Amino acid sequence: MAAFFMAYILRFNFQLGSDEIQQAIKLAPLVFGIRLISFYLTKTYSGIVRYTGTQDAVRIFIALTSGTLFLIACNLVNFVASDEVMVPSSIIIIDYLICMMAMTSSRLTYKILYQQIRSESPKKTQVVIYGAGQSGLITKRTLDQDNKINYKVIAFVDDSHEKAGKRIDGVPIFPGTDLKTVIERNKVDELVLSIQNISKSRKRDIIETCLSYDIKVKNVPPVERWINGELNYRQIKKVNIEDLLERDQIELDTASMSRNLRGKVVLVTGAAGSIGSEIARQVLSFYPKKIILLDQAETPLYELEQELFEKFRHNKAALSCFEICVGDIKNVNKLRRIFERYRPNVVFHAAAYKHVPLMENNPTAAVATNVFGTKILADTAVEFNTERFVMVSTDKAVNPTNVMGASKRVAEIYVQSLNYSAFNSNTKFITTRFGNVLGSNGSVIPYFKKQIAEGGPITVTHPEITRYFMTIPEACQLVLEAGNMGNGGEIYLFDMGQPVRIVDLAKKMIKLSGLSLGKDIQIEYIGLRPGEKIAEELLSDAENTTPTHHPKITIAKIKPFEYGVVSDVIGELITMLAREDNEEIVLKMKQIVPEFISNNSVYEALDDLKIS
Incomplete structure (x- = not known):
């Protein structure tokens, strides 16, 4: 109403006569009623003033414009009916402009004052936002508006030099090259990464x-x-430690992979494990005719089944595409029934025992699954004319120092020799070899996270121990790519990047958790575990590589063994399983794999007993 009376005063140049005053008082209830209804319908009253934004301004505009237009319409109707207007049009327009300016400026002033008062808090968290695009702006406003936090955005940093020197909401923008300068000149407490498209390498550099x-x-x-x-x-x-170890997106030959997987029957062993389940997820994206998920671990297999049901609940074709099978690869009859029923075209063999110290104490179990199970599966694949058999191996098979690595090397030898055997005319056997994967079951990163959550200490076996790492999706992408390009008999090696010192990994995880080493948590060295190496290798001294069309995949040049000889010695090894004589089994593996030299193990004494 104040705006309406101010409009009259301005219209008549501050010289109101009694007639004008009477007219204003007479029309005031009508104007008040129209404004009240328009404000109620547009709910301008519902917004929290200190969080005023664009939507609030739009509601005010709609409310005032609609009310003003209705007043103009009433004026026109009255003019047509009585040949005179209720109120001069100039007063309606002035009233509209005063209302618009008063309502928006008052809200904006209140918001600025509120933020200014909050920003004077002595415990304000100083934040830099990396990314000065739309996402960065939304991030700033989210931090500004949340009453439960006490953040102050002091700078934007962006890799676009075109934005450098400009401001967003009054906050300066600096180029990405000035990140260290911004940090050093300001007391920065946190940095928020708010870039939707950023390379993994750039993200890693910023975090480091x-x-x-x-x-x-x-x-x-x-x-x-x-x-x-x-x-x-x-x-x-x-951010997680995985963000520091991730690498840029891998370019895959998806067209060729689609040709080899679309409409095919695929069997994945070890499907409930970290690698097997991710292979299954990725294979499903290529629309196979059927994918059989085989594992002996009932609960993880059930969880995978529920995940796939949830993901494809609206896709009947996909739901009918996968089959869950609980079974052991050492069960010959079970495998034969699966092959007889489904006739898989492609096998991804990820089932294996992988924990080094555990297998060092259980050689029989390691050989039974990793060697005997692989042999049964591979022989069955040949019998049923499977097109491709892709075996997932490990860098621990290179110059093995433990039972687990040696058992995987024996399995490699067998499938490679089977590829060139006289009675195998259809199946291409391909081996993939890579190091540790981030977040896999029982791996070091989930273990460190658990220790940090419990307050420590973090236990590291040796200050100089290093490991290669890659993410589970990356590893599985390369498995699919290698399986797609293989002609049979190859052992493919993946570019694992640079080895990572485990103690450095632990220190970074401590920092990322907001803790201080030596103050909040400790690192303890507990010594190498049985069979453990200081550093893993991807190639032995007798091997070298040839490149492939994919920059992250090479082929190990390894002379294949003659199948008849390999079959005989592995047959002897499998026969020993029934006696469960650990020393006898390990000694036989050392004879099959001469480079198998035990380390920090009770089996070191057997190295002098190996028979050439």
Whole structure:
């Protein structure tokens, strides 16, 4: 109403006569009623003033414009009916402009004052946002508006030099090359990564820089994971150690892979494990005719089944595509029934025992599954004319120092020799060899996370121990690519990047958790476990490689063994399983794999007893 009376005062140049005053008082209830109804219908009253944004301004505009248009319409009706207007049109327009300016400016002023008062808090967390695009702006406003946190965005950093020197919401933008300068000149507590498309290598560099200054790093999730298209502060999470070890996206020959998998029957052994389950997920994206998921672990297999049901619940074709089978690869009859019923065209063999110290104490179990189970599966594949057999091996098979690695090397030898055997005319046997995968069952990273959550200490076997790492999806992508390109008999090696010192991994995980080494948590060295190496290898001294069309995959040049000889010695090894004489079994493996030299193991004494 104040705006309406102010419009009269301005219209008549501050010289209102009694007639004008009477007219204004007479029309005031009508104007008040129209404004009240328009504000109620557009719900301008429902917004929280200190969080005023674009949507609130739009509601105010709609409310005032609709009300003003109705007033103009009433004026026109009255003019047609009585040949005179209720109120001069100029007063309606002035009233509209005053209302618009007053309502938006008052809200904006209140919001600025509120944020200014909050920003003067002595415990304000100083934040730098990496990314000055739309996502970065939304991130800033999310941090500004959340009343439960106490953040102050002091700078944007962006790799686009075109944005450098400009401002967003009054906050300066710096180029990515000035990140260290921004950190050093300001007391930065946290950095929030808010770039939707950033290379893994660049992301790693940013995180490494922040960790070197003891700055916490958080990450904004992709837009598609925002709740109803809006970012919530609780969605901004701390970065994980996996973000430091991830590498740039792998380019795959998807067209060729689709030709080899689309409409085919695929068998995945060890399907409930980390590698097997991810292979299954990726194979499903190529629309196989059927995928058989075989594992002896009932609960993880059930969980995988539920995951796939949930993912494909609206896709009947996909739901009918996979078959869950509980079974052991050492069960000859079970495998034969699977092959007789489904006739798999492609086998991805990921079933294996993999834990080094455990297998060092249980050689019989290691040989039974990793050697005998592989032999049964491979022989059955040949019998039923499977097109491709892709075996997942390990870098621990190279110059093995433990029972697990040696058992995998024996399995490699067998499938490679079987590929060239006289009675195998159809099946291509392909072996893939790589190192540790991030987050796999029983791996070091989940173990360290558990120790950190419990307050420590973090136990590391040796200060110089190193391992190769890659993510589970990356490893499985390369398995599919190698299986696709193989002609049979190859052992494919994956580019694992640079080896990582485990103690450095532990230190970074401590920093990423917001803790201080030596103050909040300790690292303890417990000594090498039985059969453990200081450093893993991907090639033995007698091997070298040839490149492939894929830059991350090479082929180990290994002379294949004659199948008849291999079959005989492995037959002798399998016969020993019934006696469960660990020393006898390990000694036989050392004879089959001469480079198998035990380390930190009770079987070191057997190295002098090997028969050439």
